[in-house]
Amino acid sequence: MKPKITALKAQKRNSRRTNVYLDGEFAFGLSNAVAAMLKIGQEISEEQVAALEIKDRDETAYQQALKLLSYRPRSEKEVRTNLEKHCVDPIIVDNTIDRLKKSGLINDKNFARQWVENRIDFRPRSLKLLSLELRQKGISAEIIEQSLINIDEESLAYSTGTKQAHKWTHLDRWEFKRKLGSHLSRRGFTYDLIESVLEKIWDENQPT
Numbered sequence: 001m002k003p004k005i006t007a008l009k010a011q012k013r014n015s016r017r018t019n020v021y022l023d024g025e026f027a028f029g030l031s032n033a034v035a036a037m038l039k040i041g042q043e044i045s046e047e048q049v050a051a052l053e054i055k056d057r058d059e060t061a062y063q064q065a066l067k068l069l070s071y072r073p074r075s076e077k078e079v080r081t082n083l084e085k086h087c088v089d090p091i092i093v094d095n096t097i098d099r100l101k102k103s104g105l106i107n108d109k110n111f112a113r114q115w116v117e118n119r120i121d122f123r124p125r126s127l128k129l130l131s132l133e134l135r136q137k138g139i140s141a142e143i144i145e146q147s148l149i150n151i152d153e154e155s156l157a158y159s160t161g162t163k164q165a166h167k168w169t170h171l172d173r174w175e176f177k178r179k180l181g182s183h184l185s186r187r188g189f190t191y192d193l194i195e196s197v198l199e200k201i202w203d204e205n206q207p208t
Contacts, residue, residue, distance in 0.1 A: 002043040003027075008035060016063070028052075031059040061088045061096045066105070075111045076101075077138020112139050112147040120151075124160040126188030127153050157189045158197045162204070169205045176202055 007021035011029060018035035020027050022044070030038075034055045038044075061083055068074060068082050076097060083093045100106045112134055119130060127148050134144045161180055168179045177198045184194045 002045050005038055005040055005042045005044060008038060008040060030056045031063065033059050033063075057089065057092055058095055061086075061092045062099060064088070065096050065100055069100075069105055073111050073114055074106060075108055075137040075139055076106050079106055080138075108139050108143055109146070111137070112143050116147050116151070120156065124156060124163075124187060126157070126190070126193075127151060129188035153189075154193060154196060157184055157193050158201065160184060160187055160189070161197055161201045165201050165205050173202060176205075 003022040005020060005022060006024050007019075009019045009021070010032075011017045011019055016032055017029050018032055019029050020035065020038065028049065030052060034052060037052075064083060064086060065079050068079060074082075079100065080093055080097060083096060084090075088096070097106070115134060115137070116130055119125060119133075130148060131144050134147065135141075139147075161184055164183050165176075165180060168176045171179065180201065181194050181198055184197075185191075
């Protein structure tokens with residue numbers, strides 16, 4: 001005779017999980033999404049329990065990925081690394097990644113575009129450094145090339161410099177260019193590119 005579900009109770013320490021009781025005794029815990037498929041009075045076989053536990057591992061990994069994505073967009077590599085860090089079975093990792101891709105929650109093309117836009121707006125840097133950052137996020141060379149292809153690096157260096165120039169307008173020409181040049185160098189711009197924009201920025205910041 002199959003055991004019968006006699007109670008489904010929310011866990012006290014984790015409201016996102018449910019304890020399942022069979023024939024009056026605690027049997028196992030499930031995520032709420034999986035437990036929602038059950039009802040009190042339902043008879044359940046060992047094979048069904050095993051299948052539920054597999055579904056639970058899938059759902060737990062998926063919820064872990066959603067939690068990670070709730071903070072900011074992530075690349076596929078970032079999500080995969082996070083799940084592996086939590087010792088998720090490789091097959092379940094693959095299943096979770098496929099599920100997230102199908103729902104559009106991870107998309108490396110969109111991620112790369114958003115990353116570059118955010119960097120340019122708030123923490124601009126050279127194309128070389130942008131490319132390096134994206135490679136570290138696991139973005140493919142093809143997608144990196146597509147995300148950077150329409151960016152004029154000289155214009156990027158110029159706009160990066162103009163955002164910081166006000167800090168040093170009280171300095172003489174040589175010191176102004178040294179300070180701003182160092183700033184642009186730390187952002188990964190080449191010497192030639194820096195030299196091509198420094199004089200223009202200096203002239204624009206002189207009183208008329």
